[in-house]
Amino acid sequence: SPVWKNQKYVYDPDWSASLNVPDDQEFVNITIQLWDADPMGDMLCDIDNNYDNYSGSFDLDLLYSIKTGHWFGDDYISHEEFWGYPDVSGYGRANGCDDNSIYQSNRDCELWFDIYQNDYDGDGIPYWTEVNVYNTSPEYDNRGEDADGDGVPIEWEWKWGHYYEWYWWRGTLEDAWLYSPSVWENHSALDSDNDGLSNVEEYLTSQWGSDPFRKDLFIELDQMDEGPNGEPSSLFPNDSKEILRTAYDKHNIVYHLDDGCMGGGEMIPFMREVSGGALREYYYEKYFLHYGENEWRKGIFHYALLVYDAGFNGYAIRRDEFQISSKYIEEKCKQLFFVDRSIVYGSVFMHETGHSLDIYNPGVDNPDTMYPWKLDYWKYRPYKSCMNYGYTYILVDYSDGSHGMNDFDDWNSLDLTYFDE
Secondary structure, X not given: OOOOOOOOOOOOOOOOOOOOOOOOOOEEEEEEOOEEOOOOOXXXXXXXXXXXXXXXXXXXXXXEEOOOOOEEEOOOOOOOOOOOOXXXXXXXXXXXHHHOOOOOOOOEOEEEOOOOOOOOOOOOOOHHHHHHHHOOOOOOOOOOOOOOOOOOOHHHHHHHOEEEEEEOOOOEEEEEEOOOOOOOOOOOOOOOOOOOOOHHHHHHOHHHOOEOOEOEEEEEEEEEOOOOOOOOOEOXXXXXXXXXXXXXXXXXXXXXXXXXXXXXXXXXXXXXXXXHHHHHHHHHHHHXXXXXXXXXXXXXXXXXXXXXXXXXXXXXXXXXEEEEEHHHHHHHHHHOOOOOHHHHHHHHHHHHHXXXXXXXXXXXXXXXXXXXXXXXXXXXXXXOOOOOOOOOOOOOOOOEOOOOOOOOEOOOOOOOOOOOO
16 A cells, blocks of 8 residues: 555545455455554554454454455454454444553554445445345446335445354354345334434434444534634634544544534634523524424434633533533633643533533532542542543543542443433
8 A cells, every 4th residue: 555654644545455356256365454654664553353362463354255245354243143242343444442452552543444346237236145135136226225115225234234143063154134125124213333323324324434333423513703803713623623533433432523524514603602592592403403404413413513602611502412612712721731722622522522421420510620629629530531620621531430439431331322312
């Protein structure tokens, strides 16, 4: 592949590798590695879950089926009926933190990939599957068809509706089909990963990388234009977006922030002061739902506003709506001049998001945790979370409960379904 120099994040690399496979070959062995180019010697990065039979595995070893167009090995589709360890990072996504090295220096990286083959009709469904399983024409593009009327089209049911069943007593691996494009399934009620998105909603967001068997978090962010008297635009730092994405993605809650890139986030007109009531009613209806035009986004996206002045640094408005105010956050940036501005913004944004995830315990929003002369400041010091006022503005993370007495495990107690009122 090319070498992307001095880039921590690489999006849309526009690179692929190809291989000619004999027509009579059913499976293809594939190994994926990610290297850090270094003048002192290239180093292999960790993108493996380390489920292998030896320690220290950093790469992905996969077996791709020409028949069905699916793969398994170190990455696979895993759902309730799957026989093996769950692949919590999702299908087509690798996370080096899956070996519990989140807070260790282990060259952990995140890698997204896809594997596909030439397909005459262009619908992505392999010839063998169309002829032997679906009884569709391999010469006709079936994308968009929903013959069973269950709300998701054939190409989505093909991609996510297959897994491999291992029959250990006879040593055979067989295809198993979870979904069928010709049999109605209640996709509007299925939420296998318990992230608050039904399969129908997972289909609607699949264009942005959602996975019905791995948790996804979608947030729409509206920002405010500059004012007429020199008031600056209320803009969220780009570095804050990356820091937030990394924080959630490490824990396999894939973070999707729509700042306009998904058709929702927009710049809203300047208002010197705006009330919580106006944000709750007028702004929610006008700029989030667009008076019903974007009603489908409710229950999928959380709604965040970055305004100039809503009376306080930040607060929750609804279960699925919150605001932060740049006027006060910029003041906090000046006070905390030794903390990077992107950390300050990212931390308060993550704090308010936490309220929409039902993170609640005695260390959350406790005003006494802000002052060292107060008992609760020291009592809840082990609770290293941006939900703790003592860490808000300086930490972009929730706690994992590993810091002893009076710590709380935010990551394993948050509820991604809570925002959907």
